[in-house]
Amino acid sequence: MRALIWLIGIFALAVGVAMIAGLNDGYVLVVLSPWRAQISLNFFVVVLVVGVLLVHLLLRLLTRTLALPARVARWRERRRREKADNALHGAINAFFEGRFSQALKLASTAYATSPRAGMAALVAARAAHALHDEERYQEWLGHAAEQGKDGEVARLMTEAELAIDSRRFDVAAARLQTLREGGHKHIAMLRLESRVAQALGRWEELIHIVRQLRKHKALSEEQAAPKLRRGHIERMKQLVGDPPALAAYWKGIPAEELQDRALVERALALMARAGHAVLVRRHTERLLDERWDSALARLYACCAGSADDAGACLKKAEGWLEQHAQDGGLLFAxxxxxxxxxxxxxxxxxxxxxxxxxxxxDTHLALAHLFDTLERPQDAQPHYRAAAEMVAGGTA
Structure with a gap:
């Protein structure tokens, strides 16, 4: 429909021009002494229009001819970038496919030609690390560092992650500290920091990081619990020689973390050794009242720090005996x-x-020690032998 309208319009314009030209009897006199030329006004208009069009076309052709070298240069640059981007894309794809040699080769090509040289250098460094080529790994890290601030965070994260994989935890800690000083603090970084803290025995730092990860939903409660438990137990082991500090540390553990039965079970012996078993007693009794656990009940005797405590604990334990008369752990306690x-x-x-x-x-040994206390060595010896045989046989 649109084409038909244009066709009708063009014909109407042609008819109008023809009618006007037919009625026009004007002329144009061109004088260039000693010559004179007289031409029709209609012809002059046609020549003028055609001349303007020809001049315009000639000027465009000249402009394009003069701009041709620049256009060729831009085309070549665009082709070079396309090839570099394809090489970088291929390097990344090959790396994730596990073709590390090919990834290193393509990343080297991309580094030489791509404006994303920093990214290409990091891909090459990761590929070299995967190939256990330490020399080229360090070389490509150096190339990545040459890019300055561009990609610095990615480079430091890469160095930290690969240093952890190589068990060079001091190097990883230094790179992560640089990131932290730069104000960076994100989930991936916190994950790496937790691995470094655990490897270097920085238990309080590990606990703080795990709490942050749990707060940001980067760790579930089930994932965070073992890490928190490990951190608390290892830190308490460090404080066993300082009973006041150990007691203060235990009191500072949040209540929700003390819901971990395994934490209370493992902490009980440590606290008893430092003379603070009474601090764990309330948590132990609460956990046993909520859900019975024979292994935890077996350790309940550790909660008695003195003769008075033993009497109170004995009364509580005998109350449990009504429901758990056949529980070996409770009877041992x-x-x-x-x-x-x-x-x-x-x-x-x-x-x-x-x-x-x-x-x-431990039951055989407890009986043997009891008979020794009662000066009945003839009764103690069979239990010592039974305990030794169980140890030799690998039975706990």
Whole structure:
């Protein structure tokens, strides 16, 4: 429809021009002494229009001819960039496919021609690291560093990650510290920092980082719990020689983290060794009241730091005995508590009952020590032998 309208318009214009030209009897006189020329006004208009068009075309042709070298240069530059981008894309693709030699080759090509030289150098460095080529790895890291601030964060993150993979944790820590001083703080960086802190035994730093990751939903509760537990236990091991500091540290652990049964179980022995078992007693009793755990019940005797504590713990444990009479762990704890309270007969009964239900090395040793205390070496010796045989046989 549009083409038809244009066709009608052109014909109408042609008819109008023809009618006007037919009615026009004007002329143009051109004088160039001693010559004179007289031409029709219509012809002059046609010549003028055609002349202007020809001049315009000639000027455009001249302009394009003069601009041709620059256009060729731009075309070549565009082709060079396209090839460089294709090489970089191919290097990244080859790296993720596991073709590290090809990735290194393509990244080298891209580095020489691509405006994204920093990215190409990092891909080449990762490929060289995957090939265990330390010399070329360091060389490409140097090329990446030559790019200055452009891509510095990516370079430092790459160095830190690859240093961790090579177990050079001091180098990784230095690179991450540089990033932190630059004000950078993101999830990937925190993950790397947690690995470095764990490897270097920086337990308080590990706990702080894991809490941040959990807060930002980068770690689930199930993922964070083992890391927090490891951090707390290792830090408490460092503080065992300083009981006041250990007690202060335990009191500073958030309540939600003390819901971890394995943490309380492993901390109980450490706190008992430092004379602070009473601090763990409340948490142990709460966990056992909520959900029974024979292994944790077995350690309950550690909560008695003195004879008075032993009496209170014994009363609590005997209350559990009504529901868990056949629990070997609870019977062992009761035997230990009776020993501390110097209730020798009850202690022997509980330990022997525990031994029947769940034979264990520590139960045999507890009975042997009890008989030694009672000056009954003839009764102690069989338990020492049984404990030694279990250890030799690999039975806990």
């Amino acid at each position: 009761l035997g230990q508590l009776c020993t501390r309270a110097e209730l020798w007969g009850k202690a022997q009964s509980y330990l022997e009952a525990s031994l029947k239900l769940a034979p264990a090395v």
